[in-house]
Amino acid sequence: MKAGLKISIGETKYLRIQENGNLEHVVFKVNGGYILGTFNILTVKGKRIPLLKDYKFFLSFKALQNELKGLNVHVDEKIFER
Numbered sequence: 001m002k003a004g005l006k007i008s009i010g011e012t013k014y015l016r017i018q019e020n021g022n023l024e025h026v027v028f029k030v031n032g033g034y035i036l037g038t039f040n041i042l043t044v045k046g047k048r049i050p051l052l053k054d055y056k057f058f059l060s061f062k063a064l065q066n067e068l069k070g071l072n073v074h075v076d077e078k079i080f081e082r
Contacts, residue, residue, distance in 0.1 A: 015080075017073055024050065029080045032060045036067060054058065 015027040022041040027034055035057050039050040058064040061077045068075055 015075065017077060034064045036064060058075055
């Protein structure tokens, strides 16, 4: 895993990967697949404002895993089975 990455799991079946600085990747599990959104985080007066930079839709978890390998992040599909 890249140095400086912070990973957290939300209650609505999403996974957030924060990089150093102002870049954040969020994986949402949706019916039929997964959405990977990349956000630039703007901080104004102490409040975080996410600005969507890019998004990708994946039909399979394996395709999503291959994309996350580029971030040096390994995620098991069981993480979304809570």
